Amino acid sequence: MIDSKFRKLRTIVRSKSKEVIDHIALNHVHRGESKRNDAEICIFCYNKVDVTKEHVLPTWAFANNLQRYFDTDINGIKQFYIKAVIPACSNCNNNLLGSIEKYIYNLFKNTNFKDSYFSNEEKQNIIRWLELIEYKFQILEVRKNFWHQKSMDILNTSQIYQFRF
Numbered sequence: 045m046i047d048s049k050f051r052k053l054r055t056i057v058r059s060k061s062k063e064v065i066d067h068i069a070l071n072h073v074h075r076g077e078s079k080r081n082d083a084e085i086c087i088f089c090y091n092k093v094d095v096t097k098e099h100v101l102p103t104w105a106f107a108n109n110l111q112r113y114f115d116t117d118i119n120g121i122k123q124f125y126i127k128a129v130i131p132a133c134s135n136c137n138n139n140l141l142g143s144i145e146k147y148i149y150n151l152f153k154n155t156n157f158k159d160s161y162f163s164n165e166e167k168q169n170i171i172r173w174l175e176l177i178e179y180k181f182q183i184l185e186v187r188k189n190f191w192h193q194k195s196m197d198i199l200n201t202s203q204i205y206q207f208r209f
């Protein structure tokens with residue numbers, strides 16, 4: 045069932061979060077002209093194989109509208125949803141994230157909001173899904189923020205390591 049997918053993803057993220065954050069820190073802090081150019085990693089399981097691009101917000105949620113965007117903290121730069129992607133391996137993408145997206149999509153699609161409501165279990169799963177989106181947004185932000193720092197010194201890394209999904 046769907047909660048086993050959430051549980052599995054959460055377990056993976058928790059067991060790999062230190063490696064993932066270390067990798068982002070190493071690769072995204074700007075060091076003068078040079079930048080470490082290691083291969084992308086899956087931000088969920090730290091896999092380096094078959095890394096694909098995963099939309100932070102699923103395309104159906106913004107109706108595939110290429111013009112929709114949100115403002116970021118960095119000089120008010122526009123971030124288009126269509127370009128808001130994070131790396132995820134095809135295994136996580138297909139086996140875990142895909143099932144979760146499909147479940148959530150159908151939940152919204154099949155619920156008649158005029159005369160029915162989500163069950164408590166469905167609400168729990170929507171909250172878990174939102175937490176997952178929040179995690180992806182945090183990773184997206186931290187990758188960008190690192191890029192605008194000159195060194196690790198000014199970063200409060202302890203805060204970063206608190207990222208949890």
Ligand SMILES: [Zn+2]
Nearest residue numbers: 086089133136
């Ligand atoms: Zn993965």
